[in-house]
Amino acid sequence: MIAVSNAGTARRPPVVVANGCESDPTSGKDSHLLHSAPHLVLDGLALAAHAVGADQAIVCLHRGDPLVEYVAAAMASRSDDPAEVRVVTVPARYVASEASALANYLTTGDARPTSSPPWPSEQGVQDRPTLVDNVETLAHLALITRHGADWFRSRGTENSPGTTLVTVGGAVCGPGVYEVDLGMPIGQLLWLAGGTPIPAQALLLGGLGGRWLSMPSAVDRVLAYEDGSPAGAGLGLASLVALPATACGLRVTATILRYLAAESAGQCGPCMFGLPAIAEDVQALAQGGMDPALADRLRRRLEVIPRRGACSHPDGAVRLAASALEVFHRDLTNHLHGRPCGALDSSTPPVLRELNPHPAQGWR
Ligand code: SF4
Numbered sequence: 001m002i003a004v005s006n007a008g009t010a011r012r013p014p015v016v017v018a019n020g021c022e023s024d025p026t027s028g029k030d031s032h033l034l035h036s037a038p039h040l041v042l043d044g045l046a047l048a049a050h051a052v053g054a055d056q057a058i059v060c061l062h063r064g065d066p067l068v069e070y071v072a073a074a075m076a077s078r079s080d081d082p083a084e085v086r087v088v089t090v091p092a093r094y095v096a097s098e099a100s101a102l103a104n105y106l107t108t109g110d111a112r113p114t115s116s117p118p119w120p121s122e123q124g125v126q127d128r129p130t131l132v133d134n135v136e137t138l139a140h141l142a143l144i145t146r147h148g149a150d151w152f153r154s155r156g157t158e159n160s161p162g163t164t165l166v167t168v169g170g171a172v173c174g175p176g177v178y179e180v181d182l183g184m185p186i187g188q189l190l191w192l193a194g195g196t197p198i199p200a201q202a203l204l205l206g207g208l209g210g211r212w213l214s215m216p217s218a219v220d221r222v223l224a225y226e227d228g229s230p231a232g233a234g235l236g237l238a239s240l241v242a243l244p245a246t247a248c249g250l251r252v253t254a255t256i257l258r259y260l261a262a263e264s265a266g267q268c269g270p271c272m273f274g275l276p277a278i279a280e281d282v283q284a285l286a287q288g289g290m291d292p293a294l295a296d297r298l299r300r301r302l303e304v305i306p307r308r309g310a311c312s313h314p315d316g317a318v319r320l321a322a323s324a325l326e327v328f329h330r331d332l333t334n335h336l337h338g339r340p341c342g343a344l345d346s347s348t349p350p351v352l353r354e355l356n357p358h359p360a361q362g363w364r
Contacts, residue, residue: 013055014129016048016083017106018138020061020071021090021097024207025355026239029165030135032177034067037139038074042085044138047145049083052131057083059135060102062092063361091361094208094263095313099132100124101265111363112265115310136165156182160224168193170241170352171200180223182235187219189240201245202327206236208256209316211323212249241352248343249328250286250335252352253320257282259355260317265363270308275317277301282321288335295332299325 018041022030034041041059049057059075061068072087088106090096096111103124105111124130133141140162144152153161160182166189169175173194180189186203190196203213211234213221223235243249257279264271281298284291302322306315325332331341 012126012128014052014131015056015058015106015125016045016052016054017099017102017125017130017132018045018057018059018135019097019099019102019132020059020065020067020135021092021102022062023092023094023097024209024237024239025352026169026204026207026241027167027237029167029177029238031065031067032167033135033139033165034061034071038071039078040139040142041135042074042078042081043142043145044133044135044140045085046081046083047141048131048133048138049081052129054083054131056125057081057085058106058125059085059087060090060097060106061087063089064092065089091363093265093361093363094260095265095311096363098311098313100311102132103130109364112267113311113313115267157222157224164223164235164238166223166235167239168242169239170204171196171198171244172242173197182224183222185219186213186221186223186240189223190219190242196242196244199245200242201247202243202249204241204243204320205239206234207239207316208260209313209320210234210236210239211319212243212253212327213323214327246343248286248331248341249324250282250331250341251343253324253328254279254283254286255352255355257317257321260313260320264313265311268309268314270305271314274301274305275314278305278317278321282324285332285335288338288340290336290338292336295325295336 020030020034045057059071068087068089075085090105091111093111095101095113098113099120101111101113103120104114106125120130120132122129156162163179163181165177165179167177178192200215202215203218204210205213225235261275261279264275266272278298278301281294284294302318305318334341
């Protein structure tokens with residue numbers, strides 16, 4: 001939860017925002033939650049509004065999301081929420097669900113992240129202190145209020161207590177959204193999802209801006225937020241995609257990077273120019289570029305881009321590309337020596353085929 005400061009804006013009541021914009025194509029947990037338990041999210045939103053003294057609460061969903069009317073109907077059936085509650089639809093762009101982008105959109109109608117302070121917690125929607133929380137966090141808040149902190153802490157680990165929703169996709173028998181204890185080994189989650197019909201060579205954890213993990217060693221890592229632990233895998237936005245052994249990991253990575261490059265808000269040079277450049281490099285390597293200088297150039301680019309954007313979008317793309325170089329190192333070496341890699345199928349797994357590199361929606 002983001003801390004709210006009233007400094008400088010003491011007379012203006014805060015605003016709370018429930019972020020239900022599920023921007024990452026590998027994730028479906030927020031939609032699943034809003035569909036199966038809308039009042040749990042709205043209860044959490046009302047509690048958050050009460051806690052910070054907000055007089056406005058807003059649920060943000062993507063424009064065109066079929067849940068918009070469903071959530072609005074759930075809101076209309078409630079009578080004792082402390083704040084005025086409404087649904088606002090936001091352009092369906094990858095970075096438009098970033099907290100400063102939501103605050104910017106709700107104030108100016110422009111859904112791009114803002115690049116400098118004041119941040120939403122101090123001066124967000126209509127210049128008011130703004131609390132932006134994911135819908136799952138709000139659902140947890142409602143459950144903790146009902147059942148107590150000890151109940152919540154009875155699941156999960158000391159540093160990552162409770163449960164989490166994880167979207168599992170790609171080459172698994174039972175793709176879907178699973179609620180699991182934090183600390184669960186990834187292998188157990190794959191088992192819950194019915195296993196992999198053909199062996200998986202790698203897993204993409206944490207969405208398109210997450211990281212590749214090698215199989216089979218990834219099965220022993222645990223789902224946790226504390227990535228510093230030796231076994232922790234860093235959940236990110238809590239999605240897991242299994243890449244079959246028959247697919248080309250470099251080609252899939254290039255597809256994702258092209259998509260992420262097209263989703264740049266075009267405000268920061270390292271993001272606007274750096275992401276297409278690394279996408280091109282990975283594509284060239286995937287196509288069998290036999291130039292060792294290409295891999296070196298890519299590595300240099302990956303070193304200079306992080307932490308230089310206004311938001312974390314380029315950092316996620318770099319994390320993905322760097323993990324691909326590590327996890328698909330053998331394929332890369334084969335390509336660099338003119339040998340074919342082991343991929344039999346150059347297509348992407350189903351969950352990634354939906355990536356649209358030319359988004360139809362603008363920023364307003
Ligand atoms: S880093 Fe990229 S996506 Fe983020 S604000 Fe800058 S240009 Fe936009």
